[in-house]
Structures are given as C-alpha cells and as structure tokens.
Amino acid sequence: MVVQRRFALTTVALLIVAGLFAFLIYLYFFVPFRGVIDAFQRVNLFYILLAFIALFMSAVFYSLTWQRLLNLLSVKASFLKVFQFVWVANFVDLLVPAESVSGDVSRIYLMSKESGANAGKVVASVFSHRILAMSMTLGSLIISTIYFAVKYKPPSLVLELVAIIAVGSVISISLLFYLGTRKEATEKIVNWLINLLVRLSRGRWQFERLKSSAKKMLGAFHEGILTLGRNPKGLILPLFLSIFAWFLDILISVLVFLSFGSLETSISLSAIVIVYSISVAIHYIPAVSGEVGILEIVMTSLFTLLGNPQASGVYAAATIIIRTLTLWVRLFLGGLTVQLLGIKSLMSPVESPSAEPE
DSSP states (O other): OOEEOOHHHHHHHHHHHHHHHHHHHHHHHHHHHHHHHHHHOOOOOOHHHHHHHHHHHHHHHHHHHHHHHHHHHHOOOHHHHHHHHHHHHHHHHHSSTTTHHHHHHHHHHHHHHHOOOOHHHHHHHEEEHHHHHHHHHHHHHHHHHHHHHHOOOOOOHHHHHHHHHHHHHHHHHHHHHHHHHHHHHHHHHHHHHHHHHHHHTSSSSHHHHHHHHHHHHHHHHHHHHHHHHTTTGGGGGHHHHHHHHHHHHHHHHHHHTTSSSSSTTOOOOHHHHHHHHHHHHTTTTTTTOOOOOOOOOOOHHHHHHHGGGGGHHHHHHHHHHEEEIIIIIHHHHHHHHHHHHGGGHHHHHHHHEOSOOO
C-alpha cells in the first residue's frame, strides 16, 4: 500500500491568503494607515541589512548548537550539512501543517540518512535541542516580564497571557523531560501507537519490522539522553551557543526598531523580549498551522499594549519587517536549500513501511 505524503500547497496558499486578509482587516480597523506609511518612509535600510545579517548568524549559532549535541552523541556531521538541514527544517516548519514538529522530523530524517547513525541518537540530539530552546524562551519570558511589570506595570491582559504561556511551556518541558528519562513510559506510548495502527488496518498491517526498528531506535534514544545527562560539562558549550542564537534573534527586532529612529522612544527592550518569547511559544504549538496573519496580529497588538498606543503605525510596520525577515526570508532560503540539495523525498510520495519483515 502506498501512502501519499504531499504538501497541500493549495491549502497552504489559502491559509496564507486568509491570514494576510485577516491582518489587513486588523490594520484597517485598529491601526492608522497613514502611521504605517510614515514609518516605512523613514526606515534606515542599513539597520535592515544588519538585521538580515543577524538572522543569518542566528542560524549559524543554532546549527552549531545542534552540531555540538550530535558530536556529544558520537554522530559525525559536518557543519555545512547541519547548517543546510537547519534551513530545510525552517522551510518545512513554516510551510507544512504541524509547525515545529514537522521541522524536527525533517532534521531527524535527513541527518539519520546523511550520517548513517541510529535514528535514536539523532532524535536525542533534536529532542535535547528542543528542550534547550524552549527553556531559553521560557526563562527570557519570565525575566523580561518581571522586569517590565516592576518598571512599567503592563495591562492585566498581557500578564494573563504570559502566565498561560509560561504554565504551558513548563508543562511541555516537564513532559519532554519525563519522556526522555522514563524509557518504559516512552515504550508504552510507541507500542500503543503501533497497535492502534494495526487495529485501524484491521490486521492488514502487522508492522513487525516497524516494531523491531522502533525498539532499537528507542534504545539508542534513551542511551543518548543518558549520555548527555552524564556529561553536564559537555552541555556548557551548547548552552552558550544557544544563548548567542537567542541574542541574535532578539537583535533582529531591536535593529528593525532602530531603523525607525531611537529605540527608547518607541518600545522598551524588555517589551521586545516579551513579544518575541510569546510569538515563539505560539509557533511551538503544533495545532497552529498557517500562522501567517495570526502572529502579525498578536505581535502588533502586544507591541501596542506594551508600548505607546500612539505609535501603533510604527509597531505594525516593525511587525511587517520582522515577519518578512523571520518568515519570508527563511522560507525563501529554506526552499532554495531544498532545491540545491535535490531533496525529492520532501516533495513527493513515499511508500509505507513493509508490513512483514523481509
């Protein structure tokens, strides 16, 4: 039996158009259009160029973080390949429903195929990388919110949103830690999923080879997690690399605001960190697909609530530029990388695993 795995390009296009339309409606009713035009007219392109460089360098440090985790697990991978696969993951992440999960799956698939290592080790590296990134985002959100609350006293709506996202992030990270350290629990979940597929297929699919492969992969995955846990000193470098990547992500927004003039007169640094952290947290929600329009509205609204309501035009313009860099530029470069690598498997149907071992 052949399972068709194609990008639903028509659906994605419709989601993008609907999202852009929703954002335009939001701008029409809540943001003075003239203010947006005035903001764009005074943009200093030099800062936008610097923001683009920051975007590129963020990907460099993000890739170095993942490469170091792979090295700790004895998975040999050149920086060039890691860097390329990160851009491919960005492309899949931004285009395919399931959001950040699909990007992680593509990294696992490509690196396992490239390195020849057990997929479980690669899963452990991506798993640890995800925990590190989520922890960074959560920590920056809490610290920046506390600072902002003490100094500026934000609206209760913002504090409630931050609290919901913080609690959700803590639960997610705790669940990841639990699955990473409890082999029996992970095996039960995987076996349950496989048995569910067998029942749904009414016995047509036995998945014996899949069960065997899953057992080996889970063994390598948990061994990888234990290896990282036994080497805390080895995690120091990935931590610092991750901090640099986070800093450069924040710098993108800072440089965009600086392109309009003085940063202090438009938005505070702590507010930028809050908006960035919330937008990343939304992106981590697998159920949210077709994020175009949603994040633009959220970001513009949060900038307005945390800044000067009279500068909503600047905030809308800043959001458009930030999203152009973090969404459309990443999408373009990721798609270009897919074409350069000739990764046909991401765009064409593949066969399902054999039901019986050969």
